[in-house]
Every structure is written in C-alpha cells, then in structure tokens.
Amino acid sequence: MNTIADMESAAPESAIARDLVRRALYVAPAFLLMGLLGWGTTGLFSAALSLALVAINFRLGAAIITRASQISLNALFGAVLGGYIVRLGLMTAVVLVVKAGGWLATVPFAITLLVTHLGLLTWESRHVAMTLAAPGLRPPQ
Amino acid sequence: MLNVLAQTAAGEMLEGLKAIGAGLGYGLAAIGPGIGIGTVVGNAISAMARQPESAGMVRTTMFLGIAFTEALALIGFVVFILLMP
Numbered sequence: 164m165n166t167i168a169d170m171e172s173a174a175p176e177s178a179i180a181r182d183l184v185r186r187a188l189y190v191a192p193a194f195l196l197m198g199l200l201g202w203g204t205t206g207l208f209s210a211a212l213s214l215a216l217v218a219i220n221f222r223l224g225a226a227i228i229t230r231a232s233q234i235s236l237n238a239l240f241g242a243v244l245g246g247y248i249v250r251l252g253l254m255t256a257v258v259l260v261v262k263a264g265g266w267l268a269t270v271p272f273a274i275t276l277l278v279t280h281l282g283l284l285t286w287e288s289r290h291v292a293m294t295l296a297a298p299g300l301r302p303p304q
Numbered sequence: 305m306l307n308v309l310a311q312t313a314a315g316e317m318l319e320g321l322k323a324i325g326a327g328l329g330y331g332l333a334a335i336g337p338g339i340g341i342g343t344v345v346g347n348a349i350s351a352m353a354r355q356p357e358s359a360g361m362v363r364t365t366m367f368l369g370i371a372f373t374e375a376l377a378l379i380g381f382v383v384f385i386l387l388m389p
Binding site for chain 1: 330334337338341342345346349352353360361363364365366367368370371372374375377378379381382384385386388
C-alpha cells in the first residue's frame with residue numbers, strides 16, 4: 164500500500180495483506196532465532212507456526228472481503244463476521260492439533276503471535292496514514 | 305454426583321477446572337471483538353452506501369480496523385493456549 168492508486172484499486176485490502184506478509188518475512192528471522200535460541204527446535208517450530216498463522220489470517224481475511232464485496236454490501240457484512248468465527252476456529256484447531264502432538268512451545272508461540280500481529284499492523288497503519296495524508300508521497304520503506 | 309466428585313483426585317479436578325476456565329475465557333474474549341467488528345463493518349458499509357466513490361479508502365481503513373479489533377481475540381486465544389492443560 165504505497166500510493167493512492169492502491170487504495171482505489173479493486174481490492175485495497177489485498178494490497179494491504181500482501182504488504183503485511185512481505186513485512187512479516189522481514190521480521191521472521193528475528194522471531195525464528197528467538198525461538199531456536201530460547202526453546203530449541205520446538206521453539207523454532209512454534210515461532211514459524213505463529214508467523215504462518217498471522218500471515219494466513221491476514222491473507223484469508225482480505226480474500227474474504229474482496230470476494231464478498233463483489234457480491235453485495237450485505238454479503239460483505241455476513242462474510243466478515245462469519246469469516247472472523249471461521250478463522251478463529253481454524254487457528255484454534257491447528258494449534259490444538261499441534262499441541263496434542265507435543266510440538267508447541269507456548270511462550271514463543273504467544274510472543275510471536277501477538278507481537279507480529281500488532282507490530283505489523285502498526286507498521287502498516289503508519290504507511291496507510293501517510294498515504295492518506297499525502298497521496299503523492301511514498302513513505303520510506 | 306457428589307460421590308463421583310469425591311472420588312476424583314484433586315489433581316484431575318484442577319486440570320478439568322483449568323480446561324473449563326480456559327474455554328470459558330476464550331469464548332468470552334471472542335465476544336468483544338465480535339461486537340467491535342460488527343460496529344466497524346456496519347459503519348463502513350454505511351459510509352460506502354452514502355459515498356460509493358470513497359469505497360476504496362473506506363475498505364482500507366475497515367480492513368485495518370478489523371485486524372486491530374481481532375488482536376483482542378488473539379489475546380484471548382493466547383491466554384486459552386497458556387491455560388490449557
């Protein structure tokens with residue numbers, strides 16, 4: 164999301180989700196290293212799972228909005244609220260299965276999930292705010 | 305019922321109560337963001353219906369609003385994972 168053209172495109176939320184995933188790749192090594200050094204292989208796997216869940220959650224949320232907004236505004240409302248429940252359910256199911264298999268270190272998983280989700284959103288919001296305030300300017304990456 | 309409870313080991317009882325608490329906490333934590341997302345999307349739809357030309361900008365802020373609101377549910381999810389025996 165770098166220009167006003169992205170916001171006026173057919174799917175601005177997909178552009179944001181792509182940006183969020185790109186930025187998640189930048190910060191991924193730090194979290195993976197933290198997991199590996201602090202909790203060993205299980206920590207590495209947990210951090211990787213957490214990053215994957217955050218990225219998939221963003222992309223899936225954006226895809227649902229894009230698809231539903233092509234149908235109608237009513238469909239958009241229903242799809243967003245339904246999608247919220249479905250995405251939470253999927254995330255819970257995946258984590259419970261992994262935890263039952265003994266592959267989940269809860270602390271690195273929790274840290275990575277919350278910090279990545281909120282951190283990436285704050286990072287992206289800054290760029291979107293800049294784009295809205297000064298449409299012709301591209302904020303530094 | 306009381307006989308069954310009395311026969312259960314204290315440790316098992318505690319684990320069961322932990323699981324109930326975790327599930328209850330997660331469920332309650334998901335209600336708030338649900339209401340929040342409803343408010344965000346409802347207002348965004350109202351804005352898009354009034355001004356269709358600004359739909360792109362509204363959808364951009366709507367998506368970010370939804371994602372920020374979801375963070376609350378994720379906090380509940382993390383507490384659930386940490387409490388689950």
